[in-house]
Amino acid sequence: MMKKxxxxxxxxxxxxxxxxxxxxxxxxxxxxETQQSVAENKVHVGVTxxxxxxxxxxxxxxxxxxxxxxxxKGGIETTVTIRDAAGAQRTQNDQVEELIDAGCDxxxxxxxxxxxxxxxxxxxRDHDVPIVFFxxxxxxxxxxxxxxxxxxxxDADQSGVFQGxxxxxxxxxxxxxxxxxxxxxxxxxxxxxxxxxxxxIRTENAVETxxxxxxxxxxxxxxxxxxxxxxxxxxxxxxxxxxxxxIELVLANNDDMALGAVDAYEKSGxxxxxxxxxxxxxxxxxxxxxxxxxxxxxTVYNDKEGQAAAMAELAVALATHDGxxxxxxxxxxxxxxxxxxxxxxxxxxxxxxxxPGS
Ligand code: GAL
Numbered sequence: 623m624m625k626k627x628x629x630x631x632x633x634x635x636x637x638x639x640x641x642x643x644x645x646x647x648x649x650x651x652x653x654x655e656t657q658q659s660v661a662e663n664k665v666h667v668g669v670t671x672x673x674x675x676x677x678x679x680x681x682x683x684x685x686x687x688x689x690x691x692x693x694x695k696g697g698i699e700t701t702v703t704i705r706d707a708a709g710a711q712r713t714q715n716d717q718v719e720e721l722i723d724a725g726c727d728x729x730x731x732x733x734x735x736x737x738x739x740x741x742x743x744x745x746x747r748d749h750d751v752p753i754v755f756f757x758x759x760x761x762x763x764x765x766x767x768x769x770x771x772x773x774x775x776x777d778a779d780q781s782g783v784f785q786g787x788x789x790x791x792x793x794x795x796x797x798x799x800x801x802x803x804x805x806x807x808x809x810x811x812x813x814x815x816x817x818x819x820x821x822x823i824r825t826e827n828a829v830e831t832x833x834x835x836x837x838x839x840x841x842x843x844x845x846x847x848x849x850x851x852x853x854x855x856x857x858x859x860x861x862x863x864x865x866x867x868x869i870e871l872v873l874a875n876n877d878d879m880a881l882g883a884v885d886a887y888e889k890s891g892x893x894x895x896x897x898x899x900x901x902x903x904x905x906x907x908x909x910x911x912x913x914x915x916x917x918x919x920x921t922v923y924n925d926k927e928g929q930a931a932a933m934a935e936l937a938v939a940l941a942t943h944d945g946x947x948x949x950x951x952x953x954x955x956x957x958x959x960x961x962x963x964x965x966x967x968x969x970x971x972x973x974x975x976x977x978p979g980s
Contacts, residue, residue, distance in 0.1 A: 782827025854882025
């Protein structure tokens, strides 16, 4: 049984190392004088994210809070205030104003509408509070509006390619995947929000990669389920009603939607041997568990620990005006963490061990 906060993932170890390493090196390199001023440093981080029902983001923010706490060992007192925008950009704009009024030194913003950050950017610039956008990538022109705007996320292209490679490998190695033996794979896709960089890119790359690997495909349906398990279950129930046992592969843009698809099959009464193959993306706790118990044929790890550590390091560096020079950026503003493929072969590396004594 998984215990919250008691598991260490591969990325968590890597993330923590980056995080503690950064604060310690600030202490060591700068000597006594700076040690004094670092010791006096207080950093208040304000976070707002698009929706508190999002499984992946809740796990990412849990890591982020832990990473910020770890800075205390380096003499930097950190506090964090987190707000849920509940799917409304208007609400999020108000939250940013409130967080700035509350004295936040830096903001971490997961936009509701990634095409609409202007009001937030104006507010932050007027008060000289830097912003680290995360997970929902603003368009490039918007990030150029001010030099204190950054983005931390993951390489969307890679996640789709990896999902397509995992599915291709299964189809090549397991003839049973082609249930009706017609030489083609009848597939459906469950997509995240329309307009989200991770939705369209994941879909396109997964399908393209399978085609490049010589897989003959027959598209049955693409359905939007907004990253959400219940919506995906609903869509999948409709698809099962339409296609019966004719679906051989379900590619979902994230684990929660893949889980929703599995839920629909469990309700359908089909015997397990007739289920299609399911693939997700994220490697959330429940997603990893689905790989362990065989519900998923695979998933792709969205490195929440790495992203959280990068956000924490960047937020502290921006607030303390120290450490930015040690960080590497793409195009001066972007940090992208890589994905990793997960199957039953390597899932243990991601679950990892329970801490001793717990
Ligand atoms: C994606 C993630 C989804 C969802 C979405 C929210 O990167 O795979 O599960 O969290 O971000 O923006």
